[in-house]
Amino acid sequence: xVVFGLWVINKAGGLVYQRNFTDGLAQLTSNEYLVLxxxxxxxxxxxxxxxxxxxxxxxxxxxxxxxxxxxxxxxxGTKFVLSTPLAETxxxxxxxxxxxxxxxxxxxxxFHTPEMPIRSEGFDSRIVGLLGSGQS
Amino acid sequence: MATPSKQxxxxxxxxxxxxxxxxxxELFALTYGALVVQLIQDYEDYGEVNKQLEKMGYxxxxxxxxxxxxxxxxxxxxxxxxxGEVVAKVGFKSFLNITPTVTHPPPTSRPxxxxxxxxxxxxxxxxxxxENPLAEFVELPEEALEGGLWFSNVLCGxxxxxxxxxxxxxxxxxxxxxxxxxxxxxxxxxxxxxxxxEVPMGDE
Numbered sequence: 001x002v003v004f005g006l007w008v009i010n011k012a013g014g015l016v017y018q019r020n021f022t023d024g025l026a027q028l029t030s031n032e033y034l035v036l037x038x039x040x041x042x043x044x045x046x047x048x049x050x051x052x053x054x055x056x057x058x059x060x061x062x063x064x065x066x067x068x069x070x071x072x073x074x075x076x077g078t079k080f081v082l083s084t085p086l087a088e089t090x091x092x093x094x095x096x097x098x099x100x101x102x103x104x105x106x107x108x109x110x111f112h113t114p115e116m117p118i119r120s121e122g123f124d125s126r127i128v129g130l131l132g133s134g135q136s
Numbered sequence: 137m138a139t140p141s142k143q144x145x146x147x148x149x150x151x152x153x154x155x156x157x158x159x160x161x162e163l164f165a166l167t168y169g170a171l172v173v174q175l176i177q178d179y180e181d182y183g184e185v186n187k188q189l190e191k192m193g194y195x196x197x198x199x200x201x202x203x204x205x206x207x208x209x210x211x212x213x214x215x216x217x218x219x220g221e222v223v224a225k226v227g228f229k230s231f232l233n234i235t236p237t238v239t240h241p242p243p244t245s246r247p248x249x250x251x252x253x254x255x256x257x258x259x260x261x262x263x264x265x266x267e268n269p270l271a272e273f274v275e276l277p278e279e280a281l282e283g284g285l286w287f288s289n290v291l292c293g294x295x296x297x298x299x300x301x302x303x304x305x306x307x308x309x310x311x312x313x314x315x316x317x318x319x320x321x322x323x324x325x326x327x328x329x330x331x332x333x334e335v336p337m338g339d340e
Contacts, residue, residue: 075205075212076301096206103202114198 001090003131004067004083006098007033010115011077013041017118021131040081044071061091070095078102094130101126141221144210148229151208155230165272172287182283189286193293194300201298204230212302216327219304220261223295223325228263236263236323260326262311268321276315286310288321295325303331 004025008017015037018030028036048058062069063086070091072080080095080102105122106112112120175185208226213219220238229235239262270288286292292308299306305328312318 074202076201078202096209099202099206103206107199107202 001094001131002085002088003094004085006083006127006131007037007040007079007081008102008118009037009041009079009081012115013038014115016116017123019124019127021133037081040069040071041079044073044079072096072099074099097130098127101130141225144221144225145229145235147208147210148226148235151226151230152233155207161269161272165269165274168270168290169274172285176280176285182280182285186284186286186289189289190293190296193290193295194297195293196290197294197297197299198301199297200231200294201301204298205302216259216304217261219299219327220263220325224263227298232269234265234267234269236265238263260324263323263325265321265323268314271313271315271321274315281316286313287315288313291323295323299325300331305329305331 003021005018005020005022007015010016015034018033018037020027044058048056058071058073060071062071066086067083068086068088068091070082070084072082072092072095074080080098082091082095082098084091101123105120105126106118107114109120109122112118172185172189175188176182179185179188204227208230210222210226213222217240220240224236224238241260241262268288270290274287276285276287280287289310292310295308296306307326307328309324311322311324313321315321
């Protein structure tokens with residue numbers, strides 16, 4: 001299982017968590033990450049409006065030549081985005097696990113303010129347990 | 137997504153069994169009791185205690201919903217009737233191991249408050265709790281009865297908070313409570329409106 005990176009985007013389109021899991025990836029500045037996450041949020045909203053066959057979810061997978069983004073949108077509006085190699089087939093189930101970890105370690109943490117950046121050791125360590133540590 | 141209610145029951149049972157973390161029911165009941173008593177001491181007014189319990193529940197609900205969604209993987213409900221079924225058979229079952237009876241009122245046109253939605257036939261339901269883990273061992277003193285304390289009012293808040301996070305504004309209130317000497321413990325959930333913030337369209 002190879003995972004490049006994980007993003008968590010709040011319902012307003014703000015990036016609240018970002019982490020890379022593989023060495024030697026092209027690095028962006030934190031500001032660039034914020035801008036791109038916001039843009040993805042917008043693109044996602046556009047894709048759901050583009051549906052020719054009535055109401056639909058937004059984009060769930062976006063593929064490039066060397067990687068793909070798998071997007072899990074929860075009913076409450078939070079987005080989990082996983083960037084993986086094209087061959088990774090388990091991305092969706094990984095995201096579901098990430099959601100469970102998020103609900104346990106972030107939402108149940110009384111010191112975490114909803115919609116704010118996630119700074120929780122518990123979340124970090126369980127994510128690392130799930131996806132491997134990488135570098136960063 | 138018209139999942140028959142039987143299936144919800146199965147999902148609820150399954151969640152309850154496979155959920156790993158459980159806590160001793162007596163510890164739970166006693167802790168909650170201590171909390172309520174502390175609130176009564178602090179506020180010295182039962183109406184205010186009801187309000188505070190509801191507020192606490194609301195804050196719990198807005199967070200608990202994520203846990204519920206992450207584990208149950210039930211999708212968006214097609215109508216409010218289905219919401220009732222899911223709340224009772226999956227929600228209450230998986231968190232409290234009880235399954236309240238859901239009663240839907242016969243379809244009537246509700247007077248105000250629900251204009252936006254074209255037609256909302258079942259915009260409320262009643263949950264009848266046969267047992268209440270929160271109220272285990274509890275006997276309300278005369279004073280609390282007179283003051284109008286709803287001992288389990290935290291549940292109202294939890295439901296309101298959780299449903300608000302999935303774009304439903306509801307009003308939840310206790311109709312009766314066995315602790316007050318009523319025959320049953322009943323909660324009524326009324327849909328006020330669907331919130332329209334960036335509604336994520338039905339998945340799949």
